[in-house]
Amino acid sequence: MDIKELSIHNQDTIKKALQVLDKTGLGVIFIQDVDGKLVGLLTDGDIRRALIGDAQLNSPVELAMNRNFTSLPVETENKVILDNLTSKVKIIPLTDANGILVDYASINRLRRISVASPVLNGNELLYITDCVKTNWISSQGKYVRAFENSFEKYHGGRKSLAVSNGTVALHLALDALGITKGDEVLVADFTFAASVNAIIYTGATPVLVDIEKDTWNIDVKKIEQYITPNTRAIMPVHIYGHPCNMDAIVEIAKRHNLLIIEDCAEALGSLYAGKPVGTYCDAATYSFFGNKTITTGEGGMVVFKDERVAERAAVLRDHGMEKNRRYWHTEVGYNYRLTNLQAAVGVGQFERLDEFVVAKRVNADTYSKAFADVPYFQLPIERDDSFNSFWMYTLLVNESAPFTRDDLIHHLNLKGIETRPVFFPIHQMPPYVNFGKPEELTVSKWVSAHGLSLPSSVNLTTTELMYICQTINSFVADFKAVV
Structure with a gap:
């Protein structure tokens, strides 16, 4: 709905305000002065209180409007907007530098058209409800297995492990493959910091490589000039969904005996040479943050080529504890597990x-x-x-x-x-x-x-x-x- 449809002028009548409130159904309208500046908000309750007093239906709305309201600049970050939305402040007008109304935020929408928002109107609620009804809400449960199985099938049978977010997916993949202090991992200079952070977590050194001018992915023509005796792996990041040149990367990796860890956080659904990204490597990782193609709120997945590496990763994911000997830890591991509740959302999302x-x-x-x-x-x-x-x-x-x-x-x-x-x-x-x-x-x-x-x-x-x-x-x- 256009912001103009939700606004009237301060000299318009209370009757007109009621007509606009009835038509829009938002529960609030914005009041502007003759110059277009926001001067007040008006709700059904404001009108009721005014009419109980001396106001009439033909009285100007400025007699009824609320002048004590919260507004924010349109440039305000979403987090700040969310911090200002409360049980009392349910709608916040967003204005430009001159006080002109541009947009509004509410608990249901932060922008008129957001850059990315999830769609959760499939089976997600049904599956979450099943988790709650059966008490399977933690990291054990059928939806974790079902989510992993969906990725295994999608990647031609490669073992998949659900984890708590995309960053730990990268770290787990690197650690399970033995990347450690003294190693070097080649990665694009143009990526989200998680790609590089995960390398640093292992004690290894990220080596930054420039990108191609058209795909914005790692420039395969420049990779080999950065390979040293300490280089152990290449981490291609399929930026914004466009696959990297995996034929060239695989050929380079084979020639220099390097591992490949595909960062597919932004590329679920992308194909290279007819095959899904994530199938050209030793390990591939995905993110299910709220803005990704499918989401679990927070969450990730690691897909492994070698089942033995996947088995080690499964132990590391669960505190380094042996599967068949509870509370016996063979390695220093992590709590990188995904909950059954999150996986339930993931299963509903993957279906679409x-x-x-x-x-x-x-x-x-x-x-x-x-x-x-x-x-x-x-x-x-x-x-x-x-x-x-x-x-x-x-x-x-x-x-x-x-x-x-x-x-x-x-x-x-x-x-x-x-x-x-x-x-x-x-x-x-x-x-x-x-x-x-x-x-x-x-x-x-x-x-x-x-x-x-x-x-x-x-x-x-x-x-x-x-x-x-x-x-x-x-x-x-x-x-x-x-x-």
Whole structure:
């Protein structure tokens, strides 16, 4: 619903306010002055109290409106918005720097169009209810096994272990494969920090490699120049859903006797040469954070090529305790288990994986067609050997553009469209400055400065997609007219 439909002016009548409240059903309307600035909120209760007093139906709403309300700048982070939403403050208007109403947040929606939101209207509640009714809510239970079995089947029978999040999935994979202090692991400079953190957890050293200009994945042509006698593994990260060049990576790994750990956190549903990502390696990991293609809230999965390594990982996942000898610990392990409740959500989500991937690709196709003639954008690609699940539709604003990436993000925010800047290069952040040479990581730096992700939820409506595309194209057209 457009914010204009939820707003009236302070000189409009209480009768009109009642009509708007009845039509919208939100329970609150926003009151603006003649300049469009937000000056009050109005609910049914406010009107009731006013009418009990001296107000009439034809009285101006400013006599009834609540002037003591909570509002926040539209740029406010979601976490801060959530902190301000309470049992008393259920709706928060979001305004621009001039106090003009732009959007609103509630417990049910933080933005008019969010960059990513889960869809949980399948069997998730049914399966969670089953967990509660049967008391199987911890890490034991049929849904953990069912979730793991779904991934095993999807990956051609490879042993799969459900874990508590995607970061520990990476750590568990590395540890189970024997990556340790003194080892080096090659990884892209352009990724979420979890990829690198997991390497550091083992005591090994991450070695940062620049990325390709079109896929934004690790540049396979540069990998071999970083291989040393200490190199033990390569960690390809399938960024935003586009598969890495796995043929080249596998060939390099074989020639140098290296392990491969695929970080598939953003690429469930993606294919390389007709096979799922995660099947070209010694171990693959997935994340089920709330913004991923399927979610368990928090959660992860590790898929292993070697069953013996998987067995060791299962022991490490459960405190290093022997399976057949309770409370006997053979190694220093971790509590990396996933609960049956979370797995129940995962099973319901996995049942709809194909549907979700189709929706992601529809989003991507709509965006790419809408922006095909915009000379200022570099759009995401799909190579002939790949099937891109387009977890997050991400584009770059070229240097030739008469506006910056941040200009576009700000404009879309003012229009109720949430976006995200892309990752910072790993080598630029304080904990990782010793793991890469800035002069060799120029592409990741450029992509980071120019990239943004557009709304990519699987439940985006055609109307919302068209609104986003039209808003962006109108923004670009305004600059063209000036130029």
